[in-house]
Amino acid sequence: MLLSLRSRGRIALATALTAAFALLVPGVAHAAPPSNDDFDQPVAVTALPFAAQLDTTEATQAVDDPSWCQSYDVRGSVWFRYTATADGYLRATTQDSDPSMILSVHSGARGDLRGIACATGTAATTTFRATAGTTYSFMVSGYDVPGGALSFALDSVAAAANDDFAAAEPVPALPFSARPDFSVASFEADEPESSCQYEGNLVPSVWYAYPNPGPAKSVTARTTGSGSAVSVYTRASLPELKQVACTSNSYGQPTAFRAAAGTTYYVRVTGPADGREPVSLTVDDAPALDPSVYQSPSYPTVYDTVSFSAESWNDIDKPMTVAWDFGDGATAPATTGTVSHRYAKDGTYTATLHATSPDGRTVTKTDEVVVTTHDVGIAKFSVPASAREGDSKAISVDVSNTRYTETATVVLSKYDGTWWREVGRLTLEVPARPTRTVKFPFSYTFSPDDAAMGKIAFRAELKLDYPVTDARQADNEVIAIATTVKPRGSRVVAV
Incomplete structure:
Protein backbone atom coordinates (compact mmCIF):
# COMPACT_ATOMS: atom_id res chain seq x y z
CA MET A 1 0.00 0.00 0.00
CA LEU A 2 1.28 3.54 -0.81
CA LEU A 3 1.00 6.23 1.90
CA SER A 4 0.24 9.88 1.20
CA LEU A 5 2.79 12.54 2.08
CA ARG A 6 0.52 13.75 4.89
CA SER A 7 0.21 10.22 6.37
CA ARG A 8 3.96 9.58 6.22
CA GLY A 9 4.58 12.90 7.97
CA ARG A 10 2.25 11.97 10.79
CA ILE A 11 4.01 8.62 11.28
CA ALA A 12 7.44 10.27 11.34
CA LEU A 13 6.28 12.81 13.91
CA ALA A 14 4.78 10.11 16.14
CA THR A 15 8.02 8.11 15.99
CA ALA A 16 10.10 11.13 16.97
CA LEU A 17 7.80 11.97 19.88
CA THR A 18 7.95 8.39 21.14
CA ALA A 19 11.75 8.43 21.07
CA ALA A 20 11.90 11.78 22.85
CA PHE A 21 9.50 10.59 25.49
CA ALA A 22 11.60 7.52 26.14
CA LEU A 23 14.65 9.70 26.76
CA LEU A 24 12.74 11.78 29.31
CA VAL A 25 11.26 8.89 31.27
CA PRO A 26 13.45 8.05 34.30
CA GLY A 27 14.75 4.45 34.71
CA VAL A 28 14.83 3.51 31.01
CA ALA A 29 18.42 2.27 30.17
CA HIS A 30 19.83 1.92 26.65
CA ALA A 31 22.80 -0.50 26.39
CA ALA A 32 25.29 0.09 23.62
CA PRO A 33 27.45 -2.43 21.74
CA PRO A 34 30.98 -2.94 23.11
CA SER A 35 33.61 -0.51 21.86
CA ASN A 36 35.34 -3.30 19.94
CA ASP A 37 32.13 -4.45 18.27
CA ASP A 38 33.54 -3.97 14.76
CA PHE A 39 36.65 -5.17 12.94
CA ASP A 40 37.77 -1.55 12.45
CA GLN A 41 37.60 -0.72 16.20
CA PRO A 42 39.39 -3.67 17.87
CA VAL A 43 40.94 -3.68 21.33
CA ALA A 44 44.66 -3.34 20.69
CA VAL A 45 46.84 -5.86 22.52
CA THR A 46 50.11 -4.04 23.17
CA ALA A 47 51.86 -6.44 25.52
CA LEU A 48 51.70 -10.08 26.59
CA PRO A 49 50.30 -11.61 28.65
CA PHE A 50 46.98 -9.91 27.98
CA ALA A 51 43.58 -10.42 29.62
CA ALA A 52 40.25 -8.63 29.29
CA GLN A 53 36.73 -9.08 30.62
CA LEU A 54 33.69 -7.47 29.00
CA ASP A 55 29.99 -7.91 28.44
CA THR A 56 29.24 -8.84 24.83
CA THR A 57 25.48 -9.17 25.24
CA GLU A 58 24.81 -6.23 22.91
CA ALA A 59 27.51 -7.13 20.38
CA THR A 60 26.34 -7.03 16.79
CA GLN A 61 27.34 -8.92 13.70
CA ALA A 62 28.75 -7.22 10.63
CA VAL A 63 27.72 -8.50 7.23
CA ASP A 64 31.36 -9.25 6.40
CA ASP A 65 32.24 -11.01 9.66
CA PRO A 66 34.12 -14.19 8.64
CA SER A 67 32.17 -17.43 9.09
CA TRP A 68 34.72 -20.06 8.03
CA CYS A 69 35.19 -21.32 11.61
CA GLN A 70 31.47 -21.70 12.31
CA SER A 71 29.15 -21.14 9.37
CA TYR A 72 25.99 -20.85 11.48
CA ASP A 73 24.75 -19.89 14.97
CA VAL A 74 26.99 -16.78 15.14
CA ARG A 75 25.37 -14.15 17.41
CA GLY A 76 27.39 -10.92 17.41
CA SER A 77 31.16 -10.41 17.60
CA VAL A 78 33.94 -8.40 19.24
CA TRP A 79 37.52 -7.97 18.01
CA PHE A 80 41.06 -7.91 19.44
CA ARG A 81 44.25 -7.26 17.49
CA TYR A 82 47.91 -8.04 18.13
CA THR A 83 51.08 -7.62 16.07
CA ALA A 84 53.62 -10.36 16.89
CA THR A 85 57.00 -9.07 18.04
CA ALA A 86 58.78 -12.42 17.56
CA ASP A 87 58.38 -15.78 15.88
CA GLY A 88 56.79 -18.32 18.18
CA TYR A 89 53.51 -19.72 19.46
CA LEU A 90 50.54 -17.68 20.66
CA ARG A 91 47.64 -19.09 22.63
CA ALA A 92 44.24 -17.36 22.81
CA THR A 93 41.45 -18.53 25.10
CA THR A 94 37.96 -17.69 26.35
CA GLN A 95 38.51 -19.69 29.54
CA ASP A 96 36.06 -18.67 32.35
CA SER A 97 33.54 -17.12 29.95
CA ASP A 98 29.89 -17.69 30.83
CA PRO A 99 28.35 -18.58 27.46
CA SER A 100 29.78 -20.77 24.73
CA MET A 101 31.98 -18.70 22.40
CA ILE A 102 33.40 -18.95 18.89
CA LEU A 103 37.07 -17.89 18.82
CA SER A 104 38.76 -17.43 15.44
CA VAL A 105 42.15 -15.99 14.43
CA HIS A 106 42.80 -14.16 11.16
CA SER A 107 45.50 -12.30 9.31
CA GLY A 108 45.06 -9.74 6.55
CA ALA A 109 42.85 -6.72 5.94
CA ARG A 110 39.09 -6.39 6.06
CA GLY A 111 37.56 -8.01 3.03
CA ASP A 112 40.69 -10.15 2.53
CA LEU A 113 41.00 -12.05 5.82
CA ARG A 114 42.83 -15.37 6.01
CA GLY A 115 41.73 -17.90 8.64
CA ILE A 116 44.58 -19.06 10.91
CA ALA A 117 42.97 -21.04 13.74
CA CYS A 118 39.66 -21.40 15.58
CA ALA A 119 37.93 -23.09 18.50
CA THR A 120 34.48 -23.16 20.14
CA GLY A 121 33.12 -23.64 23.65
CA THR A 122 33.00 -21.90 27.02
CA ALA A 123 36.75 -22.44 27.22
CA ALA A 124 37.55 -22.10 23.53
CA THR A 125 41.34 -22.24 23.19
CA THR A 126 43.54 -22.17 20.13
CA THR A 127 47.29 -22.17 19.68
CA PHE A 128 49.08 -21.17 16.50
CA ARG A 129 52.54 -20.33 15.25
CA ALA A 130 52.98 -16.57 14.80
CA THR A 131 55.44 -14.71 12.60
CA ALA A 132 57.18 -11.58 13.84
CA GLY A 133 55.68 -8.43 12.32
CA THR A 134 52.40 -10.09 11.35
CA THR A 135 49.17 -8.61 12.69
CA TYR A 136 46.56 -11.08 13.95
CA SER A 137 42.89 -10.26 14.44
CA PHE A 138 40.87 -12.26 16.97
CA MET A 139 37.11 -12.45 16.59
CA VAL A 140 35.03 -13.69 19.53
CA SER A 141 31.33 -14.23 18.88
CA GLY A 142 28.39 -15.78 20.65
CA TYR A 143 27.48 -19.33 19.80
CA ASP A 144 23.77 -19.86 19.09
CA VAL A 145 22.79 -17.17 21.64
CA PRO A 146 23.99 -13.56 22.04
CA GLY A 147 27.28 -13.17 23.86
CA GLY A 148 27.60 -12.52 27.56
CA ALA A 149 30.36 -12.27 30.13
CA LEU A 150 33.50 -12.79 28.06
CA SER A 151 36.99 -13.49 29.41
CA PHE A 152 39.61 -13.21 26.70
CA ALA A 153 43.32 -13.90 27.21
CA LEU A 154 46.33 -13.99 24.90
CA ASP A 155 49.88 -15.05 25.71
CA SER A 156 52.98 -16.55 24.16
CA VAL A 157 53.78 -20.20 24.86
CA ALA A 158 56.99 -22.12 24.46
CA ALA A 159 57.44 -24.72 21.73
CA ALA A 160 57.42 -28.37 22.74
CA ALA A 161 60.77 -29.22 24.32
CA ASN A 162 61.15 -32.23 22.02
CA ASP A 163 59.84 -30.51 18.89
CA ASP A 164 63.18 -31.03 17.10
CA PHE A 165 64.94 -34.33 16.41
CA ALA A 166 68.12 -33.07 18.13
CA ALA A 167 66.12 -32.46 21.32
CA ALA A 168 64.41 -35.86 21.41
CA GLU A 169 63.08 -36.68 24.87
CA PRO A 170 64.89 -39.70 26.39
CA VAL A 171 62.90 -42.83 27.17
CA PRO A 172 64.64 -43.92 30.36
CA ALA A 173 62.82 -47.21 30.96
CA LEU A 174 59.86 -49.26 29.79
CA PRO A 175 56.95 -48.95 30.04
CA PHE A 176 56.99 -45.27 29.05
CA SER A 177 54.07 -42.95 28.35
CA ALA A 178 53.69 -39.31 27.28
CA ARG A 179 50.96 -36.88 26.17
CA PRO A 180 52.47 -34.60 23.52
CA ASP A 181 50.89 -31.22 22.74
CA PHE A 182 50.93 -30.78 18.97
CA SER A 183 49.57 -27.26 19.15
CA VAL A 184 53.13 -26.16 20.09
CA ALA A 185 54.89 -28.58 17.73
CA SER A 186 55.97 -28.13 14.13
CA PHE A 187 57.37 -29.94 11.13
CA GLU A 188 61.15 -29.80 10.99
CA ALA A 189 63.03 -29.56 7.71
CA ASP A 190 64.42 -32.93 6.53
CA GLU A 191 62.06 -34.98 8.69
CA PRO A 192 61.81 -38.47 7.17
CA GLU A 193 58.76 -39.83 5.45
CA SER A 194 56.51 -42.28 7.27
CA SER A 195 54.54 -45.00 5.54
CA CYS A 196 51.80 -44.62 8.18
CA GLN A 197 51.25 -40.86 7.92
CA TYR A 198 48.54 -40.32 5.34
CA GLU A 199 48.14 -36.55 5.69
CA GLY A 200 51.47 -35.78 4.08
CA ASN A 201 54.67 -35.11 5.96
CA LEU A 202 54.07 -31.44 6.80
CA VAL A 203 52.40 -32.31 10.10
CA PRO A 204 53.46 -31.38 13.64
CA SER A 205 55.76 -33.90 15.29
CA VAL A 206 57.66 -34.55 18.51
CA TRP A 207 60.59 -36.90 19.10
CA TYR A 208 61.64 -39.50 21.68
CA ALA A 209 64.86 -41.50 21.90
CA TYR A 210 64.93 -45.06 23.25
CA PRO A 211 68.43 -46.51 23.80
CA ASN A 212 68.32 -50.26 24.36
CA PRO A 213 71.27 -51.22 26.56
CA GLY A 214 70.64 -54.91 25.88
CA PRO A 215 69.92 -57.70 25.40
CA ALA A 216 67.98 -57.61 22.16
CA LYS A 217 64.22 -57.62 22.64
CA SER A 218 60.95 -56.72 20.98
CA VAL A 219 59.36 -53.37 21.78
CA THR A 220 55.94 -51.90 20.95
CA ALA A 221 54.91 -48.30 20.35
CA ARG A 222 51.37 -47.03 19.96
CA THR A 223 49.35 -43.82 20.03
CA THR A 224 45.78 -42.99 20.94
CA GLY A 225 43.94 -39.99 19.54
CA SER A 226 42.40 -39.37 16.15
CA GLY A 227 44.85 -38.43 13.42
CA SER A 228 47.93 -39.53 15.36
CA ALA A 229 50.69 -41.86 14.17
CA VAL A 230 53.96 -43.24 15.53
CA SER A 231 57.04 -44.10 13.46
CA VAL A 232 60.30 -45.67 14.64
CA TYR A 233 63.70 -45.03 13.04
CA THR A 234 67.35 -45.97 13.45
CA ARG A 235 70.58 -44.06 12.68
CA ALA A 236 71.77 -40.80 14.13
CA SER A 237 70.69 -37.81 12.00
CA LEU A 238 67.57 -36.63 10.19
CA PRO A 239 68.88 -37.09 6.62
CA GLU A 240 69.96 -40.70 7.24
CA LEU A 241 67.08 -41.99 9.39
CA LYS A 242 65.67 -45.36 8.32
CA GLN A 243 62.15 -46.42 9.25
CA VAL A 244 61.87 -49.78 11.01
CA ALA A 245 58.22 -49.70 12.14
CA CYS A 246 55.12 -47.52 12.17
CA THR A 247 51.39 -47.49 12.84
CA SER A 248 48.55 -44.98 12.79
CA ASN A 249 45.79 -44.68 15.34
CA SER A 250 43.26 -45.75 12.72
CA TYR A 251 44.57 -49.32 13.07
CA GLY A 252 43.97 -49.38 16.83
CA GLN A 253 47.02 -51.59 17.29
CA PRO A 254 50.63 -50.92 18.31
CA THR A 255 53.62 -51.43 16.05
CA ALA A 256 56.42 -53.78 17.09
CA PHE A 257 60.12 -53.70 16.31
CA ARG A 258 63.20 -55.67 17.32
CA ALA A 259 65.48 -53.49 19.44
CA ALA A 260 69.10 -54.57 19.10
CA ALA A 261 71.40 -54.29 22.10
CA GLY A 262 73.30 -51.01 22.25
CA THR A 263 71.17 -49.33 19.57
CA THR A 264 69.17 -46.12 19.95
CA TYR A 265 65.75 -45.95 18.31
CA TYR A 266 64.07 -42.64 17.51
CA VAL A 267 60.31 -42.49 17.93
CA ARG A 268 58.47 -39.78 16.03
CA VAL A 269 54.86 -39.03 17.03
CA THR A 270 52.66 -36.94 14.75
CA GLY A 271 49.24 -35.54 15.46
CA PRO A 272 46.70 -32.86 14.58
CA ALA A 273 47.81 -29.28 15.22
CA ASP A 274 44.38 -28.19 16.48
CA GLY A 275 44.83 -30.29 19.62
CA ARG A 276 41.10 -30.94 19.86
CA GLU A 277 41.61 -34.57 20.82
CA PRO A 278 44.37 -35.49 23.29
CA VAL A 279 47.08 -37.79 21.94
CA SER A 280 49.03 -40.23 24.08
CA LEU A 281 52.12 -42.36 23.36
CA THR A 282 53.01 -45.67 25.00
CA VAL A 283 56.30 -47.54 24.52
CA ASP A 284 56.55 -50.94 26.20
CA ASP A 285 58.05 -54.41 26.00
CA ALA A 286 56.21 -56.53 23.46
CA PRO A 287 53.92 -59.21 24.91
CA ALA A 288 54.95 -62.83 24.66
CA LEU A 289 54.03 -64.58 21.45
CA ASP A 290 51.11 -66.86 22.29
CA PRO A 291 49.25 -68.15 19.23
CA THR A 372 41.49 -93.36 16.37
CA THR A 373 39.92 -95.20 13.46
CA HIS A 374 36.53 -96.85 14.03
CA ASP A 375 35.45 -98.80 10.97
CA VAL A 376 32.31 -100.89 10.99
CA GLY A 377 30.15 -101.70 8.01
CA ILE A 378 27.08 -103.53 6.81
CA ALA A 379 28.42 -106.64 5.10
CA LYS A 380 25.07 -108.19 4.23
CA PHE A 381 21.39 -107.13 4.34
CA SER A 382 18.91 -109.99 3.86
CA VAL A 383 15.20 -109.30 3.27
CA PRO A 384 12.49 -111.57 1.80
CA ALA A 385 11.91 -111.25 -1.90
CA SER A 386 8.15 -111.62 -1.40
CA ALA A 387 5.56 -111.97 1.36
CA ARG A 388 1.83 -112.06 2.00
CA GLU A 389 -0.25 -109.83 4.26
CA GLY A 390 0.01 -111.17 7.82
CA ASP A 391 3.25 -113.09 7.25
CA SER A 392 6.11 -112.65 9.75
CA LYS A 393 9.42 -112.85 7.96
CA ALA A 394 13.03 -112.82 9.12
CA ILE A 395 15.25 -109.86 8.18
CA SER A 396 18.93 -109.83 9.09
CA VAL A 397 21.84 -107.40 8.94
CA ASP A 398 25.42 -108.68 9.10
CA VAL A 399 27.92 -106.18 10.53
CA SER A 400 31.68 -106.37 9.99
CA ASN A 401 34.36 -104.82 12.25
CA THR A 402 38.15 -105.18 12.09
CA ARG A 403 39.62 -102.62 14.56
CA TYR A 404 38.04 -102.17 18.02
CA THR A 405 35.22 -103.85 19.87
CA GLU A 406 32.22 -101.62 19.26
CA THR A 407 28.73 -101.18 20.63
CA ALA A 408 26.72 -100.84 17.44
CA THR A 409 23.07 -100.14 16.77
CA VAL A 410 21.19 -101.14 13.63
CA VAL A 411 17.98 -99.23 12.85
CA LEU A 412 15.57 -100.99 10.49
CA SER A 413 13.10 -98.80 8.58
CA LYS A 414 10.56 -99.24 5.82
CA TYR A 415 9.44 -96.70 3.23
CA ASP A 416 5.67 -96.09 3.44
CA GLY A 417 5.41 -93.96 0.33
CA THR A 418 6.11 -90.68 2.10
CA TRP A 419 9.04 -91.19 4.46
CA TRP A 420 11.12 -93.81 6.17
CA ARG A 421 9.39 -95.18 9.30
CA GLU A 422 11.37 -97.11 11.90
CA VAL A 423 10.16 -100.67 12.42
CA GLY A 424 13.00 -102.11 14.51
CA ARG A 425 16.14 -101.24 16.46
CA LEU A 426 18.78 -103.56 17.87
CA THR A 427 22.02 -102.84 19.78
CA LEU A 428 24.76 -105.49 20.06
CA GLU A 429 28.44 -105.69 20.90
CA VAL A 430 30.51 -106.27 17.78
CA PRO A 431 33.99 -107.72 18.44
CA ALA A 432 36.88 -106.87 16.16
CA ARG A 433 37.25 -109.89 13.86
CA PRO A 434 39.20 -109.86 10.60
CA THR A 435 36.90 -112.26 8.74
CA ARG A 436 33.71 -112.83 10.75
CA THR A 437 30.58 -110.72 11.07
CA VAL A 438 27.87 -110.29 13.71
CA LYS A 439 24.28 -110.91 12.65
CA PHE A 440 21.53 -108.51 13.81
CA PRO A 441 18.27 -110.54 13.54
CA PHE A 442 14.88 -108.87 13.00
CA SER A 443 11.37 -110.17 12.37
CA TYR A 444 8.76 -108.18 10.51
CA THR A 445 5.01 -108.84 10.05
CA PHE A 446 3.61 -107.48 6.82
CA SER A 447 0.47 -105.33 7.17
CA PRO A 448 -2.57 -104.65 4.98
CA ASP A 449 -1.00 -101.27 4.13
CA ASP A 450 2.07 -103.11 2.86
CA ALA A 451 -0.16 -105.30 0.69
CA ALA A 452 -1.93 -102.22 -0.63
CA MET A 453 1.46 -100.71 -1.54
CA GLY A 454 2.42 -103.90 -3.35
CA LYS A 455 6.12 -103.44 -2.69
CA ILE A 456 7.99 -102.41 0.47
CA ALA A 457 11.59 -101.22 0.63
CA PHE A 458 13.64 -101.72 3.78
CA ARG A 459 16.62 -99.65 4.94
CA ALA A 460 19.30 -100.64 7.45
CA GLU A 461 21.34 -97.94 9.24
CA LEU A 462 24.41 -98.77 11.31
CA LYS A 463 25.31 -96.33 14.13
CA LEU A 464 27.98 -96.11 16.83
CA ASP A 465 27.44 -94.56 20.26
CA TYR A 466 28.29 -90.84 20.48
CA PRO A 467 30.95 -89.43 20.45
CA VAL A 468 32.39 -92.33 18.46
CA THR A 469 32.00 -91.89 14.72
CA ASP A 470 32.71 -94.30 11.95
CA ALA A 471 35.69 -93.45 9.77
CA ARG A 472 34.07 -94.62 6.55
CA GLN A 473 30.31 -94.16 6.61
CA ALA A 474 29.63 -95.08 3.02
CA ASP A 475 28.88 -98.67 4.10
CA ASN A 476 26.77 -97.72 7.13
CA GLU A 477 23.48 -97.51 5.24
CA VAL A 478 21.96 -100.01 2.82
CA ILE A 479 18.56 -100.04 1.08
CA ALA A 480 17.51 -103.52 0.03
CA ILE A 481 15.67 -104.49 -3.14
CA ALA A 482 11.96 -104.01 -2.46
CA THR A 483 9.91 -106.94 -1.14
CA THR A 484 6.77 -107.82 -3.12
CA VAL A 485 3.72 -108.00 -0.78
CA LYS A 486 0.45 -109.63 -1.81
CA PRO A 487 -2.96 -109.63 -0.07
CA ARG A 488 -3.97 -112.47 2.27
CA GLY A 489 -4.94 -115.63 0.38
CA SER A 490 -2.72 -114.81 -2.56
CA ARG A 491 -0.11 -117.28 -3.60
CA VAL A 492 3.47 -116.23 -3.11
CA VAL A 493 6.76 -117.84 -3.93
CA ALA A 494 8.37 -119.26 -0.79
CA VAL A 495 11.78 -117.87 0.16
Missing part, protein backbone atom coordinates in the same frame (compact mmCIF):
# COMPACT_ATOMS: atom_id res chain seq x y z
CA SER A 292 46.28 -70.48 19.38
CA VAL A 293 46.72 -73.85 17.71
CA TYR A 294 43.95 -75.30 15.57
CA GLN A 295 43.55 -78.87 14.33
CA SER A 296 40.86 -80.18 12.01
CA PRO A 297 39.23 -82.61 12.30
CA SER A 298 39.36 -82.77 16.10
CA TYR A 299 39.14 -86.57 16.13
CA PRO A 300 41.04 -87.74 13.05
CA THR A 301 41.33 -91.23 11.60
CA VAL A 302 43.96 -92.76 9.37
CA TYR A 303 41.72 -91.86 6.44
CA ASP A 304 41.68 -88.13 7.27
CA THR A 305 44.05 -85.42 6.14
CA VAL A 306 44.62 -83.36 9.28
CA SER A 307 44.97 -79.57 8.90
CA PHE A 308 47.14 -77.62 11.36
CA SER A 309 47.25 -73.84 11.78
CA ALA A 310 48.35 -71.29 14.36
CA GLU A 311 46.67 -67.90 14.72
CA SER A 312 47.03 -64.84 16.96
CA TRP A 313 44.56 -62.04 17.73
CA ASN A 314 47.44 -59.57 18.04
CA ASP A 315 48.19 -57.69 14.81
CA ILE A 316 51.87 -57.25 15.72
CA ASP A 317 52.24 -61.05 15.53
CA LYS A 318 51.26 -61.13 11.84
CA PRO A 319 52.34 -62.54 9.49
CA MET A 320 53.57 -65.28 11.81
CA THR A 321 55.71 -68.09 10.39
CA VAL A 322 55.34 -71.59 11.85
CA ALA A 323 57.35 -74.77 11.38
CA TRP A 324 55.75 -78.09 12.41
CA ASP A 325 56.84 -81.45 13.78
CA PHE A 326 53.88 -83.85 13.56
CA GLY A 327 55.17 -86.30 16.15
CA ASP A 328 55.42 -89.32 13.84
CA GLY A 329 58.75 -88.44 12.27
CA ALA A 330 57.30 -86.11 9.63
CA THR A 331 57.83 -82.33 9.60
CA ALA A 332 56.78 -79.24 7.64
CA PRO A 333 59.02 -76.22 6.96
CA ALA A 334 58.18 -72.71 8.18
CA THR A 335 55.15 -71.19 6.49
CA THR A 336 52.53 -68.54 7.19
CA GLY A 337 49.58 -70.69 6.19
CA THR A 338 47.87 -73.97 7.00
CA VAL A 339 49.71 -77.29 6.70
CA SER A 340 48.25 -80.77 6.24
CA HIS A 341 49.36 -84.24 7.33
CA ARG A 342 47.97 -87.78 7.31
CA TYR A 343 48.88 -90.27 10.04
CA ALA A 344 49.45 -93.86 8.96
CA LYS A 345 48.53 -95.54 12.26
CA ASP A 346 46.20 -95.01 15.18
CA GLY A 347 47.90 -93.54 18.23
CA THR A 348 48.49 -90.41 20.31
CA TYR A 349 50.95 -87.99 18.73
CA THR A 350 52.49 -84.75 20.01
CA ALA A 351 52.49 -82.14 17.25
CA THR A 352 54.99 -79.34 17.95
CA LEU A 353 54.98 -75.86 16.40
CA HIS A 354 57.82 -73.35 16.36
CA ALA A 355 56.33 -69.89 15.71
CA THR A 356 58.14 -66.62 14.93
CA SER A 357 56.62 -63.13 14.75
CA PRO A 358 57.82 -60.49 12.24
CA ASP A 359 59.78 -58.70 14.98
CA GLY A 360 61.59 -61.88 16.05
CA ARG A 361 59.64 -63.15 19.06
CA THR A 362 59.48 -66.94 19.17
CA VAL A 363 57.49 -69.60 20.95
CA THR A 364 57.24 -73.39 20.93
CA LYS A 365 53.88 -75.01 21.62
CA THR A 366 52.54 -78.55 21.45
CA ASP A 367 49.20 -80.03 20.50
CA GLU A 368 48.11 -83.58 21.28
CA VAL A 369 46.65 -85.42 18.31
CA VAL A 370 44.68 -88.58 19.03
CA VAL A 371 44.18 -90.72 15.94
